[in-house]
Amino acid sequence: MTSNDLQAVATTRRPRRRRLVALGAAIAAVVSTAVPLAVPASADSGPVSIVDHHVVVLVNFSDKTLSTAATSHADAVQQLFKAPDSVAAYYAANSGGRVSVVPAQGDGVFGPFTIDVPSSSCDTGKIADLARQNLPAGLSYDHLSIVIPGTGACSWWGLGQVGGSVTWFQEGAVSGGETTAAVHEFGHNLGYDHEMRQLCPLGKFTGCANDGNSHVTPMGGGGDHKGLSAPELIAMKWLPPTEIATPKATATVHLTPLHAATSAAGTRAIDMPLGTAGDRLVIEYRAPIANSVDTDVENPGVFVFRIDGGHYTSATEIRNTTEDKNKMVGSFTGTTPITDLADHIAITYSAMTGDGVDVHLELNYPSTATSTAPTSPSPSHSATHTPSPSHSTHTTSKPSATPHSSPRSSSSGDGTDDLGVTSSPSHTASEPPVSAAAAGKPLAHTGANILFPALAATGVVGLGAVFLLRARRLKNRRH
Incomplete structure (x- = not known):
């Protein structure tokens, strides 16, 4: 219809x-x-x-x-x-x-x-x-x-x-x-299920403990002035494939705020495999956007979600420290990477602005050959703007x-x-x-x-x- x-x-x-x-x-x-x-x-x-x-x-x-x-x-x-x-x-x-x-x-x-x-x-x-x-x-x-x-x-x-x-x-x-x-x-x-948050051990994206609600979507206790999260948009294919990056190797991806005006070009979410069992990792950038569904973002920043079994309607926000609205920014602070040693992933980001943030993904972590510090975006970065093969709803x-x-x-x-x-x-x-x-x-x-x-x-x-x-x-x- x-x-x-x-x-x-x-x-x-x-x-x-x-x-x-x-x-x-x-x-x-x-x-x-x-x-x-x-x-x-x-x-x-x-x-x-x-x-x-x-x-x-x-x-x-x-x-x-x-x-x-x-x-x-x-x-x-x-x-x-x-x-x-x-x-x-x-x-x-x-x-x-x-x-x-x-x-x-x-x-x-x-x-x-x-x-x-x-x-x-x-x-x-x-x-x-x-x-x-x-x-x-x-x-x-x-x-x-x-x-x-x-x-x-x-x-x-x-x-x-x-x-x-x-x-x-x-x-x-x-x-x-x-x-x-x-x-x-x-x-x-x-x-959509309830969108929960989990506290993960340092160096792990799995084996995590429940830590409340994500607070970034109405389905996670966020209220009616927060937009849907990137996993929820991906589940319904309301986020265009051209606005989703799927890095194949270490890359820096510039993320536009998820609910910025449609006239704002750029990538709005990162969607990539996590391990080999069908899990996914989705990353978004949230900031208050005037005259949008996302005016009430109290904790702006980069948010990381684990998608168990590719079920985007049941995403879980993950972090390594409990939420402290006076200190936390998104799921983590950019100066301290959030890492998964088993799958060799480290995520950091540069200074956030109203226009976006540069998120650096180290996909060979730890590595002596590659720095985990954020780098400036490059037209030749290795992130591809194609949807993952499993963008189906659950x-x-x-x-x-x-x-x-x-x-x-x-x-x-x-x-x-x-x-x-x-x-x-x-x-x-x-x-x-x-x-x-x-x-x-x-x-x-x-x-x-x-x-x-x-x-x-x-x-x-x-x-x-x-x-x-x-x-x-x-x-x-x-x-």
């Missing part, structure tokens, strides 16, 4: 001090009758193009209603379709206009409808089934979002199938002007899903102390029941009592992950 023309509306730089919401994951299930959003089936497929005819259903429980139905309706219209940082605007901008999220009918929002589910239950499968039954007969749509009253029965704040077509939200997750939850959950429907065999927890305040004001898991408001119940008809299709959700579940085993159905949702203080928002 071809995409409709959607223009991303420019937004101003948002304040950096945020509250964070820490998010958990768990196992649940759901049956989806809507058609899942398509992703490329092979490396030979072209860029993903989607026209998503979207419906939002507002529901009331049998014993509890939405706080203000009219407000929930208006907020859903804005967050999905109309706001400058809506789901529609965000993915149109990141995909180069290839993704269009449009109302399936009217303004796309239906209800509220009262369903025969009590607020003490969190049966996601039944909620979805009953929500669908209230839609107009014969309505055709691709994607379903459901907004429910806030309830202590649901441990999640937002929920989305990975590679599926359904998302669920407690009403607070889609209220006001904060669109991170909606952007994040739609990303799961596209097939999807699970069955749709899984991922969640958000509710906001809580930060004592420091910068979110650095909010890296634990929080539950949704007044949550006292256990995990939501699994509908019998929904068995076998997992959901990961916000606020579960699992701090960093192992998403390394992406093939294991039923495991979710953790990400951070930045809940901005609305009084500081500017449009």
Whole structure:
């Protein structure tokens, strides 16, 4: 399908001090009758193009209603379709206009409808089934979002199938002007997992320990004013092959900021093999870019990702030291190489500017013949601007899903102390029941009592992950 023309509306730089919401994951299930959003089936497929005819259903429980139905309706219209940082605007901008999220009918929002589910239950499968039954007969749509009253029965704040077509939200997750939850959950429907960060031993890119979230994409707790990461763009082939370098030998590659204006020429990512087992290494340069999807980069610099098994939708940012926003720059500081001795790789870079950075890749490390210090870019450097042979997306065999927890305040004001898991408001119940008809299709959700579940085993159905949702203080928002 071809995409409709959607223009991303420019937004101003948002304040950096945020509250964070820490998010958990768990196992649940759901049956989806809507058609899942398509992703490329092979490396030979072209860029993903989607026209998503979207419906939002507002529901009331049998014993509890939405706080203000009219407000929930208006907020859903804005967050999905109309706001400058809506789901529609965000993915149109990141995909180069290839993704269009449009109302399936009217303004796309239906209800509220009262369903025969009590607020003490969190049966996601039944909620979805009953929500669908209230839609107009014969309505055709691709994607379903459901907004429910806030309830202590649901441990999640937002929920989305990975590679599926359904998302669920407690009403607070889609209220006001904060669109991170909606952007994040739609990303799961596209097939993206949570993007995590790992702390690796010195001299190694493998055998690493979980160290939180990448913070550089909405799928890694970065908020709705950070663009998708290079691995996520490569997964959908939204980064042109001419903007990807694949060095074959030691080289210096000048990287343009990943989300610089389209008029800015140059290489935006490095994608190269890591070892011989199908893993990849992706390198990007992130800097705040005015009037783009990347205005909110708090930790600019060179970021390094390990792509296990070539699954670009499950990338892991790697570093050798824990994140310290007062000292760290990207994944590492350029004066100290990040190295993998087993695969003879050393990475350094020169001074960063708004126009880019020179990244030096030593592919014979350690070597007495070649310096690991950055060198000036040369027209004859040995990096080739061709895509890797394995730029295919990774999807699970069955749709899984991922969640958000509710906001809580930060004592420091910068979110650095909010890296634990929080539950949704007044949550006292256990995990939501699994509908019998929904068995076998997992959901990961916000606020579960699992701090960093192992998403390394992406093939294991039923495991979710953790990400951070930045809940901005609305009084500081500017449009």
